[in-house]
Amino acid sequence: xxxxxxxxxxxxLWSFWFFIWxxxxxxxxxxxxxxxxxxxxxxxxxxxxxVLLIFVPWLGALIYLIARGRSMGERQMAAAAQMQAQxxxxxxxxxxxxxxxxxxxxxxxxxxxxxxxTQAEFxxxxxxxLG
Numbered sequence: 001x002x003x004x005x006x007x008x009x010x011x012x013l014w015s016f017w018f019f020i021w022x023x024x025x026x027x028x029x030x031x032x033x034x035x036x037x038x039x040x041x042x043x044x045x046x047x048x049x050x051v052l053l054i055f056v057p058w059l060g061a062l063i064y065l066i067a068r069g070r071s072m073g074e075r076q077m078a079a080a081a082q083m084q085a086q087x088x089x090x091x092x093x094x095x096x097x098x099x100x101x102x103x104x105x106x107x108x109x110x111x112x113x114x115x116x117x118t119q120a121e122f123x124x125x126x127x128x129x130l131g
Contacts, residue, residue, distance in 0.1 A: 028057055031060075104128075108125040
């Protein structure tokens, strides 16, 4: 019974260390991603951070988070805002300018007045514009 208890705690300990290892890798890669995505940092600055992050990875990532953590968040928020603006622009472009209900009804009325459509067709177009 004692062996099973020890095995359980060993598995639990290994699971904990595995979780810590994955979390540390995610932080390290996030620092690298942010570093190369920063448009304002010079090439020499990037090279210095890369050397630090490669040769002393976990300490380098900790220093990077302390030194540039706030600007990481700002860059991430700016990128998200830019992506949202591009998405909205694309949606407006795909949806087209479209006419409003009043413009559609006025256009249908001019067709009715010119005799191009009947009153029933006008009523259908008007209902579609309003609905």
